[in-house]
Amino acid sequence: VIWLIKFAMLTMMPRTDSLPGIADTDVDGFLRRMRLDAEPVYWLGLVVGALVFVLTPLVTVGVPLPAFFLPHKVLERHAERLVMHPVYLLRQAVFLVRLSAGMCWGADTGVRACFALAPYSPDPGTFRER
Amino acid sequence: MSHTAYKPPGAPVELEADYVVVGSGAGGATAAVTLARSGATVTIVEAGPFRDPPDYPHSVYGTMRDMVDAWGSNFTRGRAFWPIVQGSLVGGSTVINSAICVRTPPDVFDRWDREHGAFGKDFADAMGIIQDELERELSAEEVPPASMGRHNLLALAGATALGYESHPTRRYVKACAGDGNCLQGCHGDRKQSLNRTFVPEVMARSGSVVSCAPVERIVFEGRRAVRVTGHFRHPRTRARGADFSVHARKGVLVAASVTQSPPLLMRSGVKSRALGKGFRAHPGAPIFGVYDEPVDMNTGATQGWSSMAFREQPGFKLETLSLPLDMLSGRLAGSGPTLMNRLTEFRHLAMWVQACRAESVGEIRSGWSGRPIVHYTLGRDDMLRFREGLVRVAQTHVAAGARAILPSIHGMPYALAPNEVGRLKDAPLDPRAYVAILSHLFGGCTMGKDPARSVCDERGRVHGYDGLYIADASAIPTNLGVNPQHTIMALARYFAQRILD
Numbered sequence: 343v344i345w346l347i348k349f350a351m352l353t354m355m356p357r358t359d360s361l362p363g364i365a366d367t368d369v370d371g372f373l374r375r376m377r378l379d380a381e382p383v384y385w386l387g388l389v390v391g392a393l394v395f396v397l398t399p400l401v402t403v404g405v406p407l408p409a410f411f412l413p414h415k416v417l418e419r420h421a422e423r424l425v426m427h428p429v430y431l432l433r434q435a436v437f438l439v440r441l442s443a444g445m446c447w448g449a450d451t452g453v454r455a456c457f458a459l460a461p462y463s464p465d466p467g468t469f470r471e472r
Numbered sequence: 473m474s475h476t477a478y479k480p481p482g483a484p485v486e487l488e489a490d491y492v493v494v495g496s497g498a499g500g501a502t503a504a505v506t507l508a509r510s511g512a513t514v515t516i517v518e519a520g521p522f523r524d525p526p527d528y529p530h531s532v533y534g535t536m537r538d539m540v541d542a543w544g545s546n547f548t549r550g551r552a553f554w555p556i557v558q559g560s561l562v563g564g565s566t567v568i569n570s571a572i573c574v575r576t577p578p579d580v581f582d583r584w585d586r587e588h589g590a591f592g593k594d595f596a597d598a599m600g601i602i603q604d605e606l607e608r609e610l611s612a613e614e615v616p617p618a619s620m621g622r623h624n625l626l627a628l629a630g631a632t633a634l635g636y637e638s639h640p641t642r643r644y645v646k647a648c649a650g651d652g653n654c655l656q657g658c659h660g661d662r663k664q665s666l667n668r669t670f671v672p673e674v675m676a677r678s679g680s681v682v683s684c685a686p687v688e689r690i691v692f693e694g695r696r697a698v699r700v701t702g703h704f705r706h707p708r709t710r711a712r713g714a715d716f717s718v719h720a721r722k723g724v725l726v727a728a729s730v731t732q733s734p735p736l737l738m739r740s741g742v743k744s745r746a747l748g749k750g751f752r753a754h755p756g757a758p759i760f761g762v763y764d765e766p767v768d769m770n771t772g773a774t775q776g777w778s779s780m781a782f783r784e785q786p787g788f789k790l791e792t793l794s795l796p797l798d799m800l801s802g803r804l805a806g807s808g809p810t811l812m813n814r815l816t817e818f819r820h821l822a823m824w825v826q827a828c829r830a831e832s833v834g835e836i837r838s839g840w841s842g843r844p845i846v847h848y849t850l851g852r853d854d855m856l857r858f859r860e861g862l863v864r865v866a867q868t869h870v871a872a873g874a875r876a877i878l879p880s881i882h883g884m885p886y887a888l889a890p891n892e893v894g895r896l897k898d899a900p901l902d903p904r905a906y907v908a909i910l911s912h913l914f915g916g917c918t919m920g921k922d923p924a925r926s927v928c929d930e931r932g933r934v935h936g937y938d939g940l941y942i943a944d945a946s947a948i949p950t951n952l953g954v955n956p957q958h959t960i961m962a963l964a965r966y967f968a969q970r971i972l973d
Contacts, residue, residue, distance in 0.1 A: 355801065358812040376533075379708070383843075384543040421807040426882070430904040433882070434553055437907075440811075441802035448798025449531040457797060457818050459770070465534025469521035469561075469707055470683065471477050 343389050344373045349410065350395040350436070351443040353421045360456075364443055367450035376442065387438045394435040398424060401432070475522060475675065478684035478704045479714040485704075487680065489515035491971075492700055492720040493727060494687045494736065497564020498957045499944030499964040500727030501666035501674070502606075506968035508677040515718050516674060517700060519686035519728070520561035521707040522667065528567075528657035532798040535656045538707070539568050542843070546731060548834070548910065550849030552903035554755060556910045558729055562683055563667030565729075565957075569911070570654045570775035571644040571663050572791075572955040573612040575603050576962065577783070580952055588949045589921030591930055595966075602962040602969075610644040610664040619650030621772010623822040626763070627792050628777055630872030638779035638790070644957075645773075652794055654774035685716055688842075690724055690740040690940065697724040697940035720939065723971060725932075727944035727964065730913035731846060734946060735838035737917065737927070737934075744927045744935065750915035751834035751848060752951045754827040757908040758793065758803065759862050760878035761869030762887070766819040769794035777824075783953040787829035788861035790868070795823050803907065804878070805886050814886070821878075824868065826861025827912065829953035830854040836916045848910075855901040858908075866893045881905050912956050917946035932967030943967050 357363030402423040541560035559565035581596035631638035688702040704713030834848030920926030923935035
């Protein structure tokens with residue numbers, strides 16, 4: 343399912359003239375780590391969010407196709423309308439996708455440099471073992 | 473001094489102490505150190521791991537993974553799904569909060585006395601004395617001017633221009649360096665979080681800490697609590713480890729947090745009609761201001777400014793709160809190129825929040841997997857208060873010179889010009905329009921005289937049981953309208969002192 347989540351994230355945080363996109367970060371490594379680290383209920387929420395993203399073009403742009411098959415501009419419009427959708431459950435479902443994408447993007451050294459932010463040191467993940 | 477961390481499956485770990493304290497956050501660690509100072513042996517049993525500053529993460533991802541309970545996936549069930557943010561490590565939420573120190577307002581004691589019975593003036597006086605002690609022990613001080621950072625100074629200027637009271641925040645931080653990473657744990661070790669203060673003191677006084685050890689059950693002999701049991705859980709892999717059992721010669725103090733203490737008592741068979749009832753919170757939500765000059769909100773104290781001017785009427789508190797870049801995209805509206813263009817303004821954003829003194833009451837239940845389920849929805853009066861708080865935040869941004877306001881409210885424009893701030897007065901009253909969080913939680917094991925309406929009495933003793941006490945915010949029967957850490961610690965110390973009487 344990682345590719346499914348990645349597809350949604352790439353659409354939500356694309357490269358622009360002024361900023362790198364999530365594709366310019368190690369999003370694959372990030373998602374592999376997250377699958378191992380995240381609480382199962384968090385990961386489940388992320389998967390559900392990605393599924394909602396893929397399966398709802400009909401309710402956002404009126405196209406009865408999965409999001410993979412949408413032309414680029416229509417896909418962008420689908421993403422924009424979904425995160426602002428009047429149905430709370432729909433926009434809330436993709437909230438975790440956007441939040442997690444931001445965690446990956448905002449921690450990237452290249453992205454941080456664009457904002458004059460120092461790179462993050464690695465998260466040690468250690469604890470007192472005795 | 474002893475610390476027992478995760479043990480793989482094998483021989484069970486068995487320990488014994490005079491008092492067993494479940495949880496090591498503001499309530500548990502303070503109760504434990506108070507008991508330990510009397511010469512009693514104390515064992516703290518904490519669900520999360522023991523992390524020191526070199527173990528602290530830097531990124532939001534690392535913070536979610538290493539410090540936040542269940543990756544922040546606990547949320548309210550009600551009209552809106554609002555996340556509940558709590559720490560899960562030795563020291564509890566004191567490691568990841570801003571260590572804000574606000575004395576319990578006198579009207580809170582009056583209300584406890586009036587609505588829940590017999591707390592009286594002696595109780596309020598004793599709490600005041602304890603809060604004096606805690607402020608000395610944990611070096612409470614205002615954010616020094618050099619550590620304020622521009623986002624806090626702007627808020628101060630905005631409030632001054634509008635003519636309402638506000639001030640640099642008083643916190644348990646010794647000589648703050650203004651690193652702006654309070655919420656990831658203070659890497660500079662200036663914050664006096666309880667994993668750096670009271671918990672080590674308990675260990676130095678012959679106490680012990682068992683970490684990575686979520687308590688599953690309190691075991692009773694008749695009506696007396698005599699031990700706690702559970703099994704270790706690895707903090708990274710979540711692998712089940714050895715069983716543990718800690719015998720309490722004199723008593724068990726439950727301080728597992730507002731969301732965890734009631735389910736623990738339910739799982740343990742404690743009978744009380746009030747158990748899980750009376751949940752309250754201060755729901756918080758932000759408003760961004762966009763400024764011409766860079767603000768760099770991650771420079772300076774994370775929450776270095778606050779105002780209590782509106783605490784009593786209409787009922788909210790205002791604070792600054794800086795957000796790291798890797799959390800921002802979840803807060804700004806939009807997607808795709810629109811979102812990316814909005815993110816370019818990061819350095820020019822300041823985020824200030826209102827924390828609503830909400831009167832709505834919810835309930836905590838235990839889910840099938842043992843996870844807490846919090847049922848909670850803000851009523852209309854609270855939503856009016858909540859919205860008014862946001863209007864005040866927006867007005868403060870305008871007074872501080874913001875060129876635009878970002879409301880982050882569904883149904884409102886992404887940005888408002890300074891002369892459009894009045895439109896916020898017509899913002900929706902539906903909680904689903906807001907992305908709020910709940911971080912100040914109360915109730916679930918509330919204290920009071922009447923066993924039909926409360927779980928424990930005014931000394932923390934669980935009604936109808938011996939040797940079982942509550943020592944965290946779950947005992948607090950009302951909201952406070954101020955940051956609760958100081959009240960929680962004082963109450964825990966007060967209860968511990970009564971146990972020793």
